[in-house]
Amino acid sequence: xxxxxxxxxxxxxxxxxxxxxxxxxxxxxxxxxxxxxxxxxxxxxxxxxxxxxxxxxxxxxxxxxxxxxxxxxxxxxxxxxxxxxxxxxxxxxxxxxxxxxxxxxxxxxxxxxxxxxxx
Amino acid sequence: xxxxxxxxxxxxxxxxxxxxxxxxxxxxxxxxxxxxxxxxxxxxxxxxxxxxxxxxxxxxxxxxxxxxxxxxxxxxxxxxxxxxxxxxxxxxxxxxxxxxxxxxxxxxxxxxxxxxxxxxxxxxxxxxxxxxxxxxxxxxxxxxxxxxxxxxxxxxxxxxxxxxxxxxxxxxxxxxxxxxxxxxxxxxxxxxxxxxxxxxxxxxxxxxxxxxxxxxxxxxxxxxxxxxxxxxxxxxxxxxxxxxxxxxxxxxxxxxxxxxxxxxxxxxxxxxxxxxxxxxxxxxxxxxxxxxxxxxxxxxxxxxxxxxxxxxxxxxxxxxxxxxxxxxxxxxxxxxxxxxxxx
Numbered sequence: 001x002x003x004x005x006x007x008x009x010x011x012x013x014x015x016x017x018x019x020x021x022x023x024x025x026x027x028x029x030x031x032x033x034x035x036x037x038x039x040x041x042x043x044x045x046x047x048x049x050x051x052x053x054x055x056x057x058x059x060x061x062x063x064x065x066x067x068x069x070x071x072x073x074x075x076x077x078x079x080x081x082x083x084x085x086x087x088x089x090x091x092x093x094x095x096x097x098x099x100x101x102x103x104x105x106x107x108x109x110x111x112x113x114x115x116x117x118x119x
Numbered sequence: 120x121x122x123x124x125x126x127x128x129x130x131x132x133x134x135x136x137x138x139x140x141x142x143x144x145x146x147x148x149x150x151x152x153x154x155x156x157x158x159x160x161x162x163x164x165x166x167x168x169x170x171x172x173x174x175x176x177x178x179x180x181x182x183x184x185x186x187x188x189x190x191x192x193x194x195x196x197x198x199x200x201x202x203x204x205x206x207x208x209x210x211x212x213x214x215x216x217x218x219x220x221x222x223x224x225x226x227x228x229x230x231x232x233x234x235x236x237x238x239x240x241x242x243x244x245x246x247x248x249x250x251x252x253x254x255x256x257x258x259x260x261x262x263x264x265x266x267x268x269x270x271x272x273x274x275x276x277x278x279x280x281x282x283x284x285x286x287x288x289x290x291x292x293x294x295x296x297x298x299x300x301x302x303x304x305x306x307x308x309x310x311x312x313x314x315x316x317x318x319x320x321x322x323x324x325x326x327x328x329x330x331x332x333x334x335x336x337x338x339x340x341x342x343x344x345x346x347x348x349x350x351x352x353x354x355x356x357x358x359x360x361x362x363x364x365x366x367x368x369x370x371x372x373x374x375x376x377x378x379x380x381x382x383x384x385x386x387x388x389x390x391x392x393x394x395x396x397x398x399x400x401x402x403x404x405x406x407x408x409x410x411x412x413x414x415x416x417x418x419x420x421x422x423x424x425x426x427x428x429x430x431x432x433x434x435x436x437x438x439x440x441x442x443x444x445x446x447x448x449x450x451x452x453x454x455x456x457x458x459x460x461x462x
Contacts, residue, residue: 005243008131009222012241015139016218020211020369023191027365032194040199042273043360053200053272061285064436068288071444075295078451079251082302086458093459104448111441118436 063115074103127235135241142221146375147183149417156421195364205270210369213263216256217376223252224383225311227393227406249310250302253384254295260377261287268358279357283342283349286435290339293443297329300454301388314392321391329450330389332443337381341374344424346435382416
């Protein structure tokens with residue numbers, strides 16, 4: 001295994017980083033810049049803001065993130081199995097069936113606990 | 120022909136440049152097609168006025184160019200209470216994975232010249248990481264959104280960013296699970312093997328449920344209508360409320376580049392990649408077949424946007440967690456059963 005295979009990706013990465021940076025930098029020389037105080041205020045449909053923008057957010061976003069984390073890790077575990085599945089045959093099927101049952105159990109639990117509710 | 124070009128090093132650089140330029144050109148074309156398509160669906164004319172050199176109109180194809188120039192010459196204000204560093208790099212962060220994801224997609228059939236094999240994808244397929252690479256980079260997309268929203272320090276931006284990230288991760292799960300079925304049938308993470316495995320029968324037929332889950336998730340992943348809660352033009356303006364000028368256009372480019380990559384991915388995983396009867400007998404024909412399929416899926420994005428109304432956020436989450444996720448599990452079990460007994 002050599003890392004030379006990843007050189008094209010590296011070139012692509014450099015282009016993908018340089019493109020936005022260079023366009024942003026060049027645009028500096030062409031765009032107007034007229035200072036005014038109201039331009040600097042946050043966009044609030046013309047009304048002065050009265051509270052901080054970074055307020056508490058709904059706890060459901062947090063729950064979704066946690067549930068996602070668990071299931072995503074479990075999904076990634078499925079990939080090595082999927083690659084070799086046709087070699088493993090029935091053994092692989094039963095084994096992953098057990099794994100999937102645990103996953104589904106967790107999913108049903110989360111559902112019953114109302115972690116997936118969103119009103 | 121192109122003898123100088125056909126040594127592995129120059130070919131590699133050539134590929135990278137061509138793909139990058141092609142994706143950006145497609146982005147420009149997509150913005151034009153979006154507005155013309157909207158006009159067509161709503162029985163309007165759409166942008167047709169922009170003329171190159173004051174004469175050549177060609178259906179307003181110069182519109183994206185004019186828009187780009189306009190954005191380029193716009194003033195770029197750095198609002199007072201933003202986080203300066205994060206605010207500036209967020210558009211760049213969302214632009215990079217949007218274009219980089221395309222690197223893994225094979226856009227034509229490999230060919231042999233002078234005993235060396237040439238692959239038409241930037242990431243060499245023998246790195247064996249195709250599918251994982253794509254999901255890793257697609258997962259990075261959410262960082263640009265959430266950093267941009269948070270750094271803006273604006274209520275609309277934060278709301279948009281929260282919604283967008285919750286939505287993206289919810290559908291990513293269903294998407295990843297749906298693709299497990301494709302990996303089983305190809306027995307490899309290599310996208311070229313996945314395409315080869317579809318020779319004769321595209322995955323969309325045997326794995327219809329998975330294809331539907333992937334297709335729906337694509338819209339949620341790219342924040343497109345009917346799931347465009349990150350923007351929701353008529354309710355909140357979204358995570359790029361505080362953005363303008365070139366920084367805004369970076370987000371815009373990223374959104375369209377994401378659509379193009381998602382289309383390319385759907386073509387690769389479910390529509391047989393560059394396979395097409397007759398056309399794929401030559402290398403150029405296979406590239407043409409891939410591009411035609413990609414454009415068709417891209418058109419579906421536009422088609423759906425101007426046909427369906429927006430969901431409600433709770434409907435979106437319910438669909439993602441309670442319909443798409445079980446569906447992708449069912450798809451996985453069906454595929455696994457099929458290959459345990461039939462294949």
